[in-house]
Amino acid sequence: MSPSRSPRRLCLAAAGKVAAPQDTSAAGAGGRPMPIAHITLATRDLARTARFFAETLGWRPIQRPNNVPYPAAWLAIGPGLELHLLELPDFEASPFEREYGRHIAVSYPPAGFAELKETLRRHGAEVIAADRPTPFERFFFRDPNGYVFEIVPEGRAAETDVS
Secondary structure (H helix, E strand, O other): OOHHHOOOOEEEEOOOOOOOOOOOOOOOHHHOOOOOOEEEEEEOOHHHHHHHHHHHHOOEEEOOOOOOOOOEEEEEEEOOEEEEEEEOOOOOOOOOEOOOOEEEEEEEOHHHHHHHHHHHHHOOOEEEEOOOOOOOOOEEEEOOOOOEEEEEEOOOOOOOOOO
16 A cells, blocks of 8 residues: 555645546656655653553654754654644644644544543543544544544544545
């Protein structure tokens, strides 16, 4: 399975039309979609945020460059994918962090959804029900920084009813 189709890949949810995985009309260099290498998120509390992601989603610290001018942590979040955390004292979450706004979707085995929800709550997350009905179970959570994440079933088929 190619990394761009891995069920554990991190998906950015974006407003507007999203190209199907096999659609190469908007391909990058080499005629294939360009995969995401990393996402950077700001936080006011680096240690708490890194611990939250490690203890809830299993994202693990990795080595980072020494030339970052802020307290920082790099986390491995999937094959070839990283989350970069930067501690910024003036960070404020955006009011657009929500289901119909900016959020990050992560896949997880559906049999573990109930346990994951409890783990998230224990670590200070707010679990949020989805507004939009889908043919599969999913939910959202707001992390202690205010970022919103969507949990979708690992290995789920893409939604194809776009009517």
